[in-house]
Amino acid sequence: MTMVNELGFEWSVPECLYFYTKLVTALLLAWSFLHGRKRRLLPPGPFQLPILGNLHLLLGGLPHRALAALSLKYGPLMSLRLGSTLTLVVSTPEVAKEFLKTHDRLFASRPPTAAAEYMTYNYSDIALAPYGPSWRHLRKVCVLQLLSSRQIEHFRSIREEETSAMIRSLINISDHPVSNITKTASELTNALICRMAFGRKYSDQDLIGGEGIDSMIKESFLLAGSFNIGDYIPFLARMDLQGLNRRFKNIQKTYDYLLEKIINEHASHKNKPNAIPDLVDVLLAASAVETMEFKITRENIKAVINDIFLAGTDTASTTIEWAMSEVIRNPPVLKKLQDEMGRVVGVGRMVRESDLPSLVYLQAVVKETFRLHPPAPLAIPHISVEDCTVLGYEIPRGTCLLINVWAIGRNPKSWGEDAESFRPERFMEDGFLESKVEKFEWIPFGAGRRGCPGQQLGMLVVEFAVAQLVHCFNWRLPNGQELDMTEKYNGITLPRDHELLAVPTLRLPILI
Numbered sequence: 001m002t003m004v005n006e007l008g009f010e011w012s013v014p015e016c017l018y019f020y021t022k023l024v025t026a027l028l029l030a031w032s033f034l035h036g037r038k039r040r041l042l043p044p045g046p047f048q049l050p051i052l053g054n055l056h057l058l059l060g061g062l063p064h065r066a067l068a069a070l071s072l073k074y075g076p077l078m079s080l081r082l083g084s085t086l087t088l089v090v091s092t093p094e095v096a097k098e099f100l101k102t103h104d105r106l107f108a109s110r111p112p113t114a115a116a117e118y119m120t121y122n123y124s125d126i127a128l129a130p131y132g133p134s135w136r137h138l139r140k141v142c143v144l145q146l147l148s149s150r151q152i153e154h155f156r157s158i159r160e161e162e163t164s165a166m167i168r169s170l171i172n173i174s175d176h177p178v179s180n181i182t183k184t185a186s187e188l189t190n191a192l193i194c195r196m197a198f199g200r201k202y203s204d205q206d207l208i209g210g211e212g213i214d215s216m217i218k219e220s221f222l223l224a225g226s227f228n229i230g231d232y233i234p235f236l237a238r239m240d241l242q243g244l245n246r247r248f249k250n251i252q253k254t255y256d257y258l259l260e261k262i263i264n265e266h267a268s269h270k271n272k273p274n275a276i277p278d279l280v281d282v283l284l285a286a287s288a289v290e291t292m293e294f295k296i297t298r299e300n301i302k303a304v305i306n307d308i309f310l311a312g313t314d315t316a317s318t319t320i321e322w323a324m325s326e327v328i329r330n331p332p333v334l335k336k337l338q339d340e341m342g343r344v345v346g347v348g349r350m351v352r353e354s355d356l357p358s359l360v361y362l363q364a365v366v367k368e369t370f371r372l373h374p375p376a377p378l379a380i381p382h383i384s385v386e387d388c389t390v391l392g393y394e395i396p397r398g399t400c401l402l403i404n405v406w407a408i409g410r411n412p413k414s415w416g417e418d419a420e421s422f423r424p425e426r427f428m429e430d431g432f433l434e435s436k437v438e439k440f441e442w443i444p445f446g447a448g449r450r451g452c453p454g455q456q457l458g459m460l461v462v463e464f465a466v467a468q469l470v471h472c473f474n475w476r477l478p479n480g481q482e483l484d485m486t487e488k489y490n491g492i493t494l495p496r497d498h499e500l501l502a503v504p505t506l507r508l509p510i511l512i
Contacts, residue, residue, distance in 0.1 A: 041394040043088060045079040046070060053081030055232060062489050064377035067091065068407040077391060083232025085111070087381075087400040091407040093414055093440040095391070099382070099401060100440065100448035103390055108449040111383040111400050113231045115224045118248035119255070125303035127311065127380060131449070137294040142304060143453045145282045152457050154276050155196045156353050159461065162191045163468050164350065170473070170504055171511060178478050181469075182499040185320040186313070188465060190217070193312040197305060198262050199278040218490070219251055221314055225491020259302040279308060311454060315375035316461045318495045322373035323366060323466045325500055326422045328475050329483040333424060336361055338507075341471040347508055351467040356460070359467060364427035366463050367442070371415075372422060374444040377406035377494045382450065405443055406494070414441040472511060473504035 048054055057080070060066050067089050071078060076092035090096050099107050109131035110116070116128040123129045126139050145151065166188045170179055190213060194201045202213060228244050230237030240246070266280045277285075283304060287296040327334050340361045345351050356362070382401040389395065412419045414436070415426070427433055436442035445452040452458070469475075477483055478501060486497035506512050 042086070043077045043079045043391075043393050044074045045081075046074065048081045051083070051233065053083055053232075055082050055227075055229075058082070059227065062487060064404055064406040064489070064494070067378075067402070067404050068410075071404070071407065077393070082400070083229070084234065085232055085400050086396065086398075087402060088395070089402045089404060091404045092411055093408050093443075096403055096408060096443065096447070097440040098390055100403070100443075100446075103388060104448040106386060106388045107382040107384055107401050109383050109385050110450075111231075111381050114228055114237065114245065115226065115248060118245075118252045119220065119224060119306065121299040121303045124297065124299040125307045126453070127307045129303075131385065134294050138296065138300060138304065139453065141283075141286050141296065145286060146279050146304075146308070147453050147457060149456065151282070152460065158195045158276075159192060159464060160353055162188060162195065163464055165191070166465070167350065167468055167472050167511070171506065177503050178501050179504050180499055180501055181324050182317075182321045182496065185317040185324075185465065189313045189317040189320070189461065192316075192461060193309055195278075197279040197308050197312075199266070199280065202258065202262075216251065216254055217310065217313055219247075220255070220310055221493055222491045223247055223251060224310075225489075255306060256302070259305055262305070263298070263301060280305060308454070311452070312457070312461075314493050314495075316458055316465075318375050318493050319366075319369055319373065319458075319462045320465050321496055321500045323369040323462065324469060324475070324502070325483060325485060325496065326369060326372070327365065327466070327470060328477065328500075328502055329485070330422055333365065333422070334470065334475065337365060337470045338474075341467070345471060348510060350508070350510075351464070351471050353460070353464055356463050356467065359463075360428065361424065362463060362467055362470075364424035366459065366466060367427045367433060368422060368424040369462075370444040371409040371442055372420075373494065374405045374409055375493050376444075377404070377489070379403040379405050379443075379446050380450070380492075403443075403446070405446075408441065408443060411441070414439070469504075472506065472508055474507050475502045475504055477501075478503055 046054055046057065049056065057066060057070065068091060071089065071091035076090065076095045078089050078091075080087045080089060088099075090099060110123075110128050112123075112130075113128075116123060120128050126135065126142060129135045129138070166184060169187075170184065191201055223244065226242075226244060229241060230239075230244075262280060263284070266278075266284055280301070283296065283301045287298070287301060289296075327337065340359055341351065344358045345355055351359075379402070382403075384395055384397055384399045384401070386397050387395070408414070410419045433442065437447075440447060443451075445455040445458070483500075484496075484498055487494050488497040
């Protein structure tokens with residue numbers, strides 16, 4: 001069979017197919033060349049699959065490690081295509097400084113996600129709200145009135161009471177010689193945040209159906225950081241192939257029930273009249289003040305409470321268990337800590353919060369823990385608000401930015417050949433931490449406009465808890481076993497894969 005074209009040339013069918021195949025191939029190559037030229041303005045990155053892009057590269061259990069490995073091949077700033085979303089990944093402090101300081105305003109917003117929409121009352125919070133006047137006003141209220149040094153000092157007695165209660169609970173389980181430090185740390189931080197934020201502790205009976213508060217927190221973190229295909233491939237969002245929207249609605253309903261109960265109790269003055277004003281009281285008072293700029297709504301109050309509750313519980317408890325893990329598996333560190341406690345505090349009493357400024361080695365241990373085990377190994381994503389040029393690359397508006405905090409904290413150029421080692425002594429030099437923060441080499445709390453406003457409180461809670469645990473007890477592993485340091489990424493935070501179990505022995509005579 002033959003075909004005749006307009007010029008009178010006679011072709012067979014195979015010749016015709018061959019021609020059109022070559023034509024299509026040439027067109028595809030030309031498109032690829034032009035597209036490639038355009039992409040040369042973006043940072044390098046791995047090959048992208050159709051539709052999915054590079055999503056398949058992040059579907060493992062430890063995305064921070066996967067991205068750190070990719071950065072060794074493609075560089076400290078690389079580009080990925082996650083579905084339809086262009087994403088930049090930063091893995092070194094020098095590049096992080098470009099985005100979080102030099103071009104901070106352009107990357108100060110947050111990408112929209114289904115989880116954020118459901119769990120923050122349509123972006124009414126601080127952590128996930130888009131950048132703008134409303135967010136700036138709300139953050140200012142929180143920094144000046146909720147998380148100021150004066151307000152934190154007001155809650156000192158609560159922290160001391162709950163930390164002492166933690167120690168008593170460990171003493172009272174003498175018939176169970178192995179203590180679950182993971183559970184102990186979680187119960188402590190939940191109690192602290194509840195009392196500082198809500199004025200009292202809340203039990204499982206305060207939730208719909210008696211669901212556990214601890215389970216609710218873990219489900220929230222898991223959902224907030226879950227891979228949701230609809231966030232990256234929009235036309236699949238309504239299909240809810242993973243069933244996440246149902247889970248978002250369920251957890252939002254559970255949280256809303258608890259938050260409404262908390263706000264109503266405060267609004268009706270059910271708290272004791274002589275009690276220290278808690279964070280809900282402060283927010284309610286701020287909501288009564290109308291400004292030309294912004295009015296704090298009930299949704300804002302619930303969303304901010306949710307932020308503080310989630311950010312202050314799991315992140316702090318995770319850091320406490322990592323700090324204790326490193327101390328227990330490094331006996332010389334434990335001895336140096338206890339020697340310092342002996343000099344500063346003595347064995348005649350427990351640690352007081354006022355002792356912390358004098359416990360320099362303890363502070364170094366906590367800072368080193370945050371470096372090696374940042375509670376959020378990948379900072380909450382940023383998004384560009386306009387087209388811009390950074391480091392010679394053209395970054396379009398709507399580009400997502402991921403900061404690999406875990407990789408930055410282990411960068412050998414910043415921390416030396418022993419960057420993977422737990423060595424608190426590196427923080428003992430005067431001005432060392434300030435230098436590292438200035439160079440963006442130590443950013444476990446983020447940096448720039450979207451840096452965590454609760455850093456002071458977070459550091460304080462971890463330091464005080466570790467101080468009491470180390471001062472009151474000697475610690476060893478059950479049956480002389482080695483400590484498994486495997487991580488488990490739960491969506492946002494990075495806890496241990498297995499609970500931390502250890503054997504405490506009282507060392508203070510006053511507690512015996």
